[in-house]
Amino acid sequence: MILILKPNPDKEKIEKLMQHIKDRGLSINYSEGARTTILGLLGDTSGIDQADFEVFDIVERVQRVSEPFKQVNRKMHPEDTIIEVAGKKIGAGYFNVFAGPCSVESEQQILEVAERVKAAGASFLRGGAFKPRTSPYSFQGLEADGLKLLLEAKRQTGMPIVTEIMSEKHLDLFADVDIIQLGARNMQNFMLLKELGRSNKPILLKRGLSATMEEFLMAAEYIFAGGNHNVMLCERGIRTFETMIRNNLDISAVPLVKMLTHLPIIIDPSHAAGKREMVAPLSRSAIAAGADGLMIEVHNNPECALCDGAQSLNIPMFDDVMTDIKRRVEFENRELQTRI
Numbered sequence: 063m064i065l066i067l068k069p070n071p072d073k074e075k076i077e078k079l080m081q082h083i084k085d086r087g088l089s090i091n092y093s094e095g096a097r098t099t100i101l102g103l104l105g106d107t108s109g110i111d112q113a114d115f116e117v118f119d120i121v122e123r124v125q126r127v128s129e130p131f132k133q134v135n136r137k138m139h140p141e142d143t144i145i146e147v148a149g150k151k152i153g154a155g156y157f158n159v160f161a162g163p164c165s166v167e168s169e170q171q172i173l174e175v176a177e178r179v180k181a182a183g184a185s186f187l188r189g190g191a192f193k194p195r196t197s198p199y200s201f202q203g204l205e206a207d208g209l210k211l212l213l214e215a216k217r218q219t220g221m222p223i224v225t226e227i228m229s230e231k232h233l234d235l236f237a238d239v240d241i242i243q244l245g246a247r248n249m250q251n252f253m254l255l256k257e258l259g260r261s262n263k264p265i266l267l268k269r270g271l272s273a274t275m276e277e278f279l280m281a282a283e284y285i286f287a288g289g290n291h292n293v294m295l296c297e298r299g300i301r302t303f304e305t306m307i308r309n310n311l312d313i314s315a316v317p318l319v320k321m322l323t324h325l326p327i328i329i330d331p332s333h334a335a336g337k338r339e340m341v342a343p344l345s346r347s348a349i350a351a352g353a354d355g356l357m358i359e360v361h362n363n364p365e366c367a368l369c370d371g372a373q374s375l376n377i378p379m380f381d382d383v384m385t386d387i388k389r390r391v392e393f394e395n396r397e398l399q400t401r402i
């Protein structure tokens with residue numbers, strides 16, 4: 063249930079109304095926008111009568127939120143959320159490119175890729191240290207050593223970093239990571255979602271391989287429910303009957319997310335495509351659909367990559383894609399967040 067207040071409500075009256083809500087055992091999601099103030103009621107509102115709140119003269123309207131996702135719901139927070147991290151803004155028209163290898167493989171590799179994606183205009187360096195692999199015999203990532211190398215790349219280049227967490231036991235290792243990625247395979251790891259909800263780190267939440275939009279948003283709701291409101295969503299392709307591409311990029315997820323929620327949405331064309339040739343056209347479609355950023359896999363020597371080489375752009379390809387991205391972001395009247 064949400065209470066939409068009349069313009070410029072009296073502060074004391076808001077306090078009184080909030081106390082009235084709390085007395086009913088509910089908690090409040092307070093959202094003060096440029097035009098409207100909304101009080102979102104959290105908890106079991108099934109036995110509560112709307113008229114109970116309509117009697118307050120500062121209340122314009124009471125509306126039930128039928129969707130199971132409440133705090134991430136745009137009804138609770140009509141304006142786009144902007145996440146501020148490492149001096150950059152994510153969401154609401156600010157456009158970010160997260161680029162780097164699927165996995166951190168060596169100091170030389172991550173430093174070279176970091177320098178090059180920074181020079182091309184990426185705003186965040188991505189790289190996996192803990193890798194969720196289908197086969198236990200595949201390269202599992204350099205784990206804690208990989209994180210150290212990423213942090214070294216951050217120190218040397220000044221680029222903020224995003225990397226995937228696979229277990230809540232590792233949270234301490236992520237203290238200096240700028241954005242924690244929760245991968246597709248862990249989208250419904252509820253213990254991990256709860257722990258990330260308790261942390262104060264920005265989270266990039268990837269959509270599960272076969273997750274419906276409602277399941278995806280409920281995963282984000284878990285993080286919000288724990289108190290962490292710095293969540294960006296990432297559409298990375300979903301599983302369909304098609305076998306000729308790795309995953310189907312669900313481009314309609316972009317306008318749908320914008321309609322249903324206030325959170326930023328990033329598109330990962332690399333894991334959707336599975337082939338580097340498809341990354342540029344899918345990136346173009348993401349910008350046109352209104353995505354808030356792109357996550358692109360880039361490797362200095364993709365032919366020898368230990369993971370996801372076929373979908374990784376080489377450096378010259380990434381340079382070209384970035385030139386194209388810059389032009390299109392400008393055309394859309396959006397602001398590219400770069401380091402340089």
Ligand code: PEP
Pocket residue numbers: 164190194244245246247268298333
């Ligand atoms: C990744 O970003 O390298 C990754 C493993 O992605 P996903 O969780 O989307 O498969």
Ligand code: MN
Pocket residue numbers: 164165333359369370
């Ligand atoms: Mn990958």
